[in-house]
Amino acid sequence: MTEPVAVAVPRKGRPLEAALERLAAVGGSGATALADEVSNTLRYEKAVTKGRETPTAGVYERLADYSDPTDPAGVEYTLVRDDREAHPRRIVFDSAVVEVGETTVRLVGREEPFRALRTHEFALGFDSADLVLEEVVTLAPEGVESIADVNERIDPRDTDVRVATGLGDTVYHTLMATPAEIPAGRSLDRSFVADHEGPLCISPRYERLVEAVLGTAALADVSFTYPDPGREEEAAIADTGVGVYLTVTGNTAREHGLVVGDHLFPSETVLLENVVETSGPAERLRERIADGVDTAIDATVAQ
Secondary structure, three states, X not given: OOOOEEEEXXXXXXXXXXXXXXXXXXXXXXXXHHHHHHHHHHHHHHHXXXXXXXXXXXXXXXXXXXXXXXXOOOOEEEEEEOOOXXXXXXXXXXXXXXXXXXXXXXXXXXXXXXXXXXOOOOOEEEEXXXXXXXXXXXXXXXXXXXXXXXXXXXXXXXXXXXXXEEOOOOEEEEEEEOHHHOOOOOOOOHHHHHHOOEEEEOOHHHHHHHHHXXXXXXXXXXXXXXXXXOOOXXXXXXXXXXXXXXXXXXXXXXXXXXXXXXXXXXXXXXXXXXXXXXXXXXXXXXXXXXXXXXOOOOOOOOO
């Protein structure tokens, strides 16, 4: 039997669901059944964690019910600590084996798949494009607009990981401003930020990402401000006048009186590869996953 190709995936959340949906799209009925089972289980467990569902069994009983340790190819779950008070443990994905075309794939849950690829534990993995921008993209005067730009900005002396493709589950980092901040006839785009002097409201976890996306030159006269704890980001941007935040439709921003400007960069789940480790079955799997994917990301695989 051919050794399965190990692929790192997130343990929960949108990136895991996007990865499972893509594997289902290219892998047939077995991958589809796996995606449905894992997604439904983890959505229920998320609802339990957030207090929207009341379970009839304890967490260890549910964990034993979900996992079958006697089946080497079955889905396994595990427990992680939750930082919310009174919710110390949460059930998350751990591992599963699935057939994708002619390739046997072992999906392995990791808290940080991107970092697991950086340490050469895996040839392939799925994670958020945001993490690549936040951790390894070199800052420059000009900003990045596509994953092709991102791959070009990765120093090969720093990491062998590159982005192969996006998966299409796109949420955009978007420029927003109040009408009073936008001069008549001016577009709310990257050039607006370059001419802007003063505060720009962002979520603190996205500071380096915003610097990479907009470029250091455009931010020369800008000072970052951050929402107060518990305050909605769009409300804080409305107070500040100009900001950047994630949006799909922009409806919440408009409810706060904001004009929704350019989509600066797609926050999308991406297929990552460690180019040193990718060969043979892993390379064929990468090509199968990337073929025909509907993505906002213009990706160039670095070889």
